[in-house]
Amino acid sequence: MQLVLERRAERSTMIAVASPLIAVALTIVTFAILFAIMGKNPIEALYIYFIEPLTDPFSLQEIAVKATPLVLIAVGLALCYIANIWNIGAEGQFLVGAVCGSWLAVRTNGTDVGYWVLPAMLILGTLGGAIYGLIPAICRVYFGASEILTSLMLVYVANLGMDYMVRGPWRDPAGLNFPTTAAFDPVASVPTLLEGTGRLHAGSIIALVVVMLITVLLGRTIMGFEIRLVGAAPRAARFSGFSADRLVLITFAVSGALAGLAGIIEVAGPIGHLDPGVSSGYGFTAIIVAFLGRLNPVGILMAGLFLALTFIGGEGAQISMKVPLDLTKVFQGILLFYVLACDSLIVYRLRLLRSVKAAPAHA
Amino acid sequence: MLDATSQADSLRSGPLLSAVSVSKRYGDFLANDSIDLDLFPAEIHALLGENGAGKSTLVKMMYGLIQPSGGELRWMGQKIVLGGPSEARALGIGMVFQHFTLFENLTVAENVALGLPPTESFAAISRRLAETARVYGLPLDPKREVWQLSVGERQRIEIVRALMQNPKLLILDEPTSVLTPQEADLLFVVLDRLKSEGRAILYISHKLEEVKRLCDTATILRGGKKVATCNPRQETAASLARMMVGGEIGEVKAASGRTVALPRLAIHKLSLAPDDPHGTYLEEVSLEVRGGEVVGIAGVSGNGQDELFSALSGERQSPGEGAIVIDGHAAGLLGVTERRRIGAAFVPEERLGHGTAPRMRLSENALLTGHAASGMVKKGFVDRLATLAHVDRTTKAFDVRKAKRNPEAVSLSGGNLQKFIVGREILREPGVLVVSQPTWGVDAGAAAVIRQALIDLAGRGAAVLVISQDLDELAEIADRIAVMFHGRLSAPLEASEATREKLGLLMGGASPERAAGEQEVEHAVGA
Numbered sequence: 044m045q046l047v048l049e050r051r052a053e054r055s056t057m058i059a060v061a062s063p064l065i066a067v068a069l070t071i072v073t074f075a076i077l078f079a080i081m082g083k084n085p086i087e088a089l090y091i092y093f094i095e096p097l098t099d100p101f102s103l104q105e106i107a108v109k110a111t112p113l114v115l116i117a118v119g120l121a122l123c124y125i126a127n128i129w130n131i132g133a134e135g136q137f138l139v140g141a142v143c144g145s146w147l148a149v150r151t152n153g154t155d156v157g158y159w160v161l162p163a164m165l166i167l168g169t170l171g172g173a174i175y176g177l178i179p180a181i182c183r184v185y186f187g188a189s190e191i192l193t194s195l196m197l198v199y200v201a202n203l204g205m206d207y208m209v210r211g212p213w214r215d216p217a218g219l220n221f222p223t224t225a226a227f228d229p230v231a232s233v234p235t236l237l238e239g240t241g242r243l244h245a246g247s248i249i250a251l252v253v254v255m256l257i258t259v260l261l262g263r264t265i266m267g268f269e270i271r272l273v274g275a276a277p278r279a280a281r282f283s284g285f286s287a288d289r290l291v292l293i294t295f296a297v298s299g300a301l302a303g304l305a306g307i308i309e310v311a312g313p314i315g316h317l318d319p320g321v322s323s324g325y326g327f328t329a330i331i332v333a334f335l336g337r338l339n340p341v342g343i344l345m346a347g348l349f350l351a352l353t354f355i356g357g358e359g360a361q362i363s364m365k366v367p368l369d370l371t372k373v374f375q376g377i378l379l380f381y382v383l384a385c386d387s388l389i390v391y392r393l394r395l396l397r398s399v400k401a402a403p404a405h406a
Numbered sequence: 407m408l409d410a411t412s413q414a415d416s417l418r419s420g421p422l423l424s425a426v427s428v429s430k431r432y433g434d435f436l437a438n439d440s441i442d443l444d445l446f447p448a449e450i451h452a453l454l455g456e457n458g459a460g461k462s463t464l465v466k467m468m469y470g471l472i473q474p475s476g477g478e479l480r481w482m483g484q485k486i487v488l489g490g491p492s493e494a495r496a497l498g499i500g501m502v503f504q505h506f507t508l509f510e511n512l513t514v515a516e517n518v519a520l521g522l523p524p525t526e527s528f529a530a531i532s533r534r535l536a537e538t539a540r541v542y543g544l545p546l547d548p549k550r551e552v553w554q555l556s557v558g559e560r561q562r563i564e565i566v567r568a569l570m571q572n573p574k575l576l577i578l579d580e581p582t583s584v585l586t587p588q589e590a591d592l593l594f595v596v597l598d599r600l601k602s603e604g605r606a607i608l609y610i611s612h613k614l615e616e617v618k619r620l621c622d623t624a625t626i627l628r629g630g631k632k633v634a635t636c637n638p639r640q641e642t643a644a645s646l647a648r649m650m651v652g653g654e655i656g657e658v659k660a661a662s663g664r665t666v667a668l669p670r671l672a673i674h675k676l677s678l679a680p681d682d683p684h685g686t687y688l689e690e691v692s693l694e695v696r697g698g699e700v701v702g703i704a705g706v707s708g709n710g711q712d713e714l715f716s717a718l719s720g721e722r723q724s725p726g727e728g729a730i731v732i733d734g735h736a737a738g739l740l741g742v743t744e745r746r747r748i749g750a751a752f753v754p755e756e757r758l759g760h761g762t763a764p765r766m767r768l769s770e771n772a773l774l775t776g777h778a779a780s781g782m783v784k785k786g787f788v789d790r791l792a793t794l795a796h797v798d799r800t801t802k803a804f805d806v807r808k809a810k811r812n813p814e815a816v817s818l819s820g821g822n823l824q825k826f827i828v829g830r831e832i833l834r835e836p837g838v839l840v841v842s843q844p845t846w847g848v849d850a851g852a853a854a855v856i857r858q859a860l861i862d863l864a865g866r867g868a869a870v871l872v873i874s875q876d877l878d879e880l881a882e883i884a885d886r887i888a889v890m891f892h893g894r895l896s897a898p899l900e901a902s903e904a905t906r907e908k909l910g911l912l913m914g915g916a917s918p919e920r921a922a923g924e925q926e927v928e929h930a931v932g933a
Contacts, residue, residue, distance in 0.1 A: 265783045268773060276763035281721050282754060283774045284743030 048391040058389045063335055063346070065388075066381035073377055083364055091363060092356035092374075102355055104241030108313050109351035111247045112137070114344055115305035116329035118257045119298030121338040125261070127274040128294050132179060132194030133302040134326025135201035136172040140303020141310040142205050143171025145317040148231040148310075149213045149224050160230045164307055172303015173296045175201065180295035184288045190295070198326070206319050213317065223318035233312035246308035251344075253301065258340040270294065302326060331379045334386075350375065420483055422447050422606045423468065423499070423575055428477035430463050437463040439630045440477065445575060450597060450607045452617040452638060454650055455627035456849045461610050464627070465577050468608070469501045470494040500573030502564045504580045504610075504847055508552045515548035518567045531570075539566050542596045554682055556708030558589065558875070565596075575606040580847060582616060587877055587910050589706060594620055612650070612850050613878075614643040628652055651851065669694040670869035671750075671838045672731040676724055676738075678717055686710035686893045688717065693888060693895060695838070695869040700860060701898060702884030703873045704909050710893035711842065711873045712755070718840045718871070719752040720745045733837050746778040751836035753828055755843040755873075757820065761827045764816035768808075769793040771815050772800070772830055780834055796833070797826075804829035804855060821852030828856050832863050839863060842873040857883050877906055889913050 071093075075085035096102040116133045123130040144164035151160055179193035206222070215225040233244045261267035273280040273290050280287065305325065310317050332350055336343030357371030421444035430438040438460045445451050455461045466472045468479065470488030478485050481497055488494050491501070508517050515532040522531060532548045539546040544562045552560060561581065568576055578597075582590040597607055597620065611617050617624055617638050624638040626649045633649050671694070678688040688710050695701045705711055716722045717730065724730055724738035731737060735748045742752075752775075754760045762771045772793045776782045782792045797812060804825040808818055815823060828844060844860065845853035861883050864870045874880050880887050886898040889912035896912050 263788055264786050265773075265777055265788055266786065268770065268777070268788060272763055272766070272770075272774065275765055276759050278756075278760045279763045279774060282719065282742065282752070282760055284720075284741055284746070284778060286741075 045395075047394050048387065049394045051390055051392055055389055055392075058385075059337065062385040062388060063337060063342070063382060066335070066378060066385045067349070069381045069385075070374065070378045073381075074374055077370075077373070078366075081366065083366065088360060088364060088366070091360045093352060095359055096352055096355040101241050102359075104237070104243040105355050106348060106351045107247050108242050108244065109354050110344075110347040111244075111250045111312075112305035112309050112325045113329050113332045113350060114250045114347035115246075115253060115308070116298075116302045116326055117332035117336060117343045117347060118253055118340050119301030120329055120333045121336070121340065121343060122257070122261075122270055123294045123298050124333060125274045125338050126270045126290055126294055127277070128291050129191045130176065130179070130194050130295055130298050131191055131330070132176070132197050132326070133298065133329055134322060134324065135194070135198035136176045136299040136302035137306040137309075137322055137326045138198075138201040138205050139175040140168035140172035140306030141317060141321055142201075142208060142306075143303065144168030144307030145208075145213070145224060145227075145310055148227045149317075151231065152225050152228060155228055155230060158230055160228070161233065161311065164231060164311055165304060168307025169300045169304045172306065173300035175303070176295040176299015177292065180292045184291055190291070194295075202319075205317070205321075209317055209319060215316075221318075224316045226316045227311055231311060232315060233308055242313050244308075244312040246305075246312050249304070249308065254340045254344050261340065266293075302329075328375060331375050331382075334379060335382050350378075421445055421480075422482060424480040424483075425464065425468070426478050426480060428464070428467060428474045428479065430460075430467060430472065431475040436630050438467070438474075441627070441632045443625055443632070443635075445606045445608055447574070447606050448601050448604045449623060450601055450609055450621045452621035452624035453608055453610045453627065454612065454614075454617060454624055454646060456612070456650055456851060459627040459650070460630040461627055462579070463630075465501065465579065465608065465610065468494070469499060469577060495571055495573075498572070498574035499577065500568035500571050500575070501577040502561070502568050502579060502581060506560045506564055508560055508563060510553035511551060513549050513551050514546055514555075514563050517552060517563060518548075518570065521567050522570065534570060535566060538570050542566070542569060542599070543592055544596070554685065556706075556712070558707035565593075569600075573605065575608065576600060577608045577610070579610045580612070581609075582611070582613060587906055590616070614638075614646045617646070618643065626650055647850070667697040667867065669731075670697045670733050671695040671718075671840070671871060673718075674729055674731070676714075676717060676729040678713060678722065678724060680713055681716075681722065686713055688713050689893045691893075691895045693871075693898065695871050697837070697867045697869050698864055699885040700864045700870040700872060700883050702880035702887040703871065703890055703895065704877060704880055704887055705873075705875070705890035705913050707875055709890045711890055713893070714890070714895075715752070715754060715840065715842045715873060719754070743778040746775065749837035751775070751831035751834055751839050753831055753839070753841035753844060755846065757823050757827060758816060762815040762823065765814055767812045767814055768797045768818075768826060769812050771826075772796040775830060776834065796830070799833055800826055800829040803833060804859070821848040824848050825852050825855060828859060832859050835866070836863075836868060838869045838871075840871045840873070843876075844872060844874065845876065845879060853879075877909055880904075881906075 071089065075089060078085040078088040096106060116137060120130055120133055144167045147160060147164050147167055175197065178197060179188070179190045182188040182193050183190040209224060210222045213224045215221070215223055218225065233246050236243045236245060261270065269280070269285045269290060272283060273285060273287050277287060309325070310321055314321055328350060332343055332346045335349070336346035353371050353374055357368055360366050360370070361368045423445045425441055425443040427440040427442055428438055429436065429440055441464060443464070453461050453464070463472070467474050470490045470493050479488065480486065486497070509520070512520070515528070515535055518535050519528055519531045535546070535548050539562070544566055546559070546562055546566060552563070565581070581593060600607060609617070609621055618641070621638050623635060624646070625635045626633040626646070628650060638646060673691055673693045676688055676691045680686055686709060691714060693701065703711065703714070717724055720737070720740055720742040727736040727738040729738040732745060732748050732750045737745050737748065758764045763774065769790065770793070773782055773788060776793070776796060780792070780796065782789050782796070794812060800806060801808070806818070806822050806826045806829065808822060818826065824845065828841065831839060839860070841860065844856050848856065857879065860870050860872065872880065872884060881901065881904070884901055886900055887904045887909065888898040889896040889909055891913060899908065
């Protein structure tokens with residue numbers, strides 16, 4: 044008996060849809076076993092993780108708040124990954140976007156100059172992320188540097204740069220020496236949608252619009268075709284007249300812009316000021332979201348909501364079951380592993396091969 | 407005629423490998439229907455048939471790649487069940503595929519080593535590889551990486567790799583489709599030698615003259631069934647073709663009353679360094695193709711044809727804008743898209759991965775070359791109906807057979823995909839068409855359709871440039887033929903003057919005394 048992977052004649056559309064669901068199911072089973080080993084009741088743990096947050100309106104809003112930056116970043120990353128371009132530095136682009144937008148908030152702090160402040164901050168954050176994203180793209184196109192390494196290393200540069208700003212020039216004079224800016228003015232803050240009931244904010248609507256725009260871009264436009272073609276068959280793409288270098292610049296700029304936008308929305312929205320802890324690793328978690336969502340914008344929206352659920356559930360579990368918060372990261376790692384494993388079933392099928400030598404020697 | 411009339415010495419020993427009423431069923435489809443076949447030592451056995459006749463299915467079963475659904479295989483009279491190619495190789499069955507199974511990023515020696523049992527050191531394999539290649543006159547540089555090699559050179563790796571396993575039975579799938587007449591002659595010498603060493607050879611082909619010349623026995627398949635086993639030397643090419651096709655093949659007809667007009671494609675002293683260090687320098691290539699004519703470029707693969715194609719298509723830029731002129735436009739510095747906009751169209755050699763994106767649907771592959779100038783894109787948005795309509799028109803005009811309306815390119819057979827690719831370009835009515843190896847690995851029926859379409863396009867006033875290694879093809883369709891050698895292009899000969907001998911000598915370099923094989927060695931070493 045032998046288990047073999049056999050190439051399918053065509054990609055299986057059914058498996059393409061089912062693969063993330065299979066992965067989620069396998070992850071939950073693994074997770075339950077993990078809980079059992081830790082001596083916790085797996086049923087109770089799974090309930091706290093995955094069901095309880097859905098029963099409470101405040102938690103539901105929190106899921107949307109968490110999902111907003113994840114979806115924004117992951118949709119941009121999907122453009123890169125579809126084209127076989129590897130932007131691993133969305134975390135850095137997120138932080139630079141947050142810093143660039145915050146500059147205006149800090150400069151205008153306490154002046155209440157007008158309602159143009161927030162839109163201007165969003166534009167600054169977007170531009171900042173795009174420009175920061177272009178650095179590894181330019182290094183790759185003109186110097187042949189691996190964008191995987193450069194984009195990743197630039198995360199640390201961004202992190203330390205932001206750290207300097209909040210500990211140094213932008214530190215709140217009235218902040219008791221905590222490394223944080225002053226709280227942003229109302230005109231420099233993303234408004235909440237449901238007054239007084241939770242933190243759901245207008246950024247979630249922006250994320251939905253972006254999901255729709257990118258869906259149209261990928262499915263209907265020649266630019267989307269170019270992105271898909273460069274990823275699927277680079278030589279055919281060149282023959283088609285598309286430049287892979289141009290695409291590296293474009294996809295990095297767009298994904299950087301969306302990560303930067305997510306950064307400034309996060310800072311000007313739920314957090315309300317800039318401090319070293321604004322990200323909690325959104326730029327990296329978004330990589331999982333992008334793949335869990337099959338690099339498809341709508342899939343990413345659902346994947347983002349699902350991962351946000353695990354964050355909220357993880358916090359709940361930490362409080363009520365005394366399990367470490369890092370368990371959520373373990374969960375996400377296991378999930379990514381299963382997603383990538385299940386993906387091979389789209390192009391391959393599993394077949395049980397019985398040993399043919401067992402056949403009788405005469406016919 | 408229906409029974410094997412093999413040589414006396416073959417009859418003395420029993421068959422080496424027999425297929426006894428072997429069938430293969432895929433769902434409702436019978437790819438092989440009770441086929442009987444006996445392969446004898448010291449015999450070259452031809453397996454003839456159109457694409458889809460079941461040749462590949464049959465040999466895949468003999469090589470252990472797939473299992474028969476019925477019947478059995480016998481090796482020297484004993485029933486065998488082949489669990490995989492390694493078991494087939496262990497018995498002494500070697501195979502050279504039409505579609506190569508090579509790792510592009512590995513060297514020749516590394517590719518060969520991967521197919522051999524791990525008992526031999528890599529250095530020893532490299533030495534034995536060079537030795538085998540030398541003995542059989544198949545020059546190969548073991549240290550070169552495969553991606554840099556031409557189709558012809560890649561095939562040599564496959565042949566040498568199979569020979570290094572010292573097979574008792576060697577299966578070759580359309581081996582001469584990429585060779586010059588001289589190279590094919592060299593291969594025939596190799597095959598004759600293998601035969602005299604007592605090996606059995608199963609030779610899949612649709613080149614009937616070649617089969618008549620080389621093979622002792624021929625088995626003809628049609629629609630998954632065996633039509634006949636015969637002695638090809640006692641048949642005519644026409645009678646063999648009738649058995650293959652089950653009817654007459656339409657001959658390619660020259661378009662009548664063609665007016666040869668002004669040059670529509672001109673290359674002026676184009677010199678170009680190659681992309682990679684092992685490529686070929688183009689040196690002062692000049693050529694004019696007039697409207698209404700088909701010009702052929704012959705030559706052994708790897709002599710600069712790939713470089714010339716990418717320079718013409720615009721995948722690579724020329725040093726000056728005047729080096730390439732398309733319909734009066736200086737196009738040397740234009741990109742692929744701009745060249746398409748001024749009326750040029752291109753068909754590259756590789757169907758999958760270059761001419762099409764294998765895992766994309768045909769409508770998207772129509773867009774691949776059609777986005778520039780066919781109204782498929784409006785204000786940046788793709789008109790899906792227009793792309794589908796282009797697929798439908800191509801399907802209808804070129805009889806592209808496929809399982810559904812808009813499948814992935816990779817699911818089409820070679821001949822049907824090539825008809826799609828050529829049709830996709832011709833339906834745009836280009837003023838200039840450059841096509842590389844238009845019928846490589848394509849069945850006779852599809853090849854005739856494609857060649858006729860090229861001639862008809864020229865008949866409507868377009869300039870058609872065909873880069874091909876198939877001299878029969880060029881003789882059939884070209885008005886003038888030039889030859890590429892070491893990056894230089896000879897002056898074109900009128901088709902009436904271009905005999906096989908003349909072309910063969912040009913393909914092996916200018917001086918007639920030296921054999922093509924020696925030239926090849928020099929080329930490989932000098933590169």
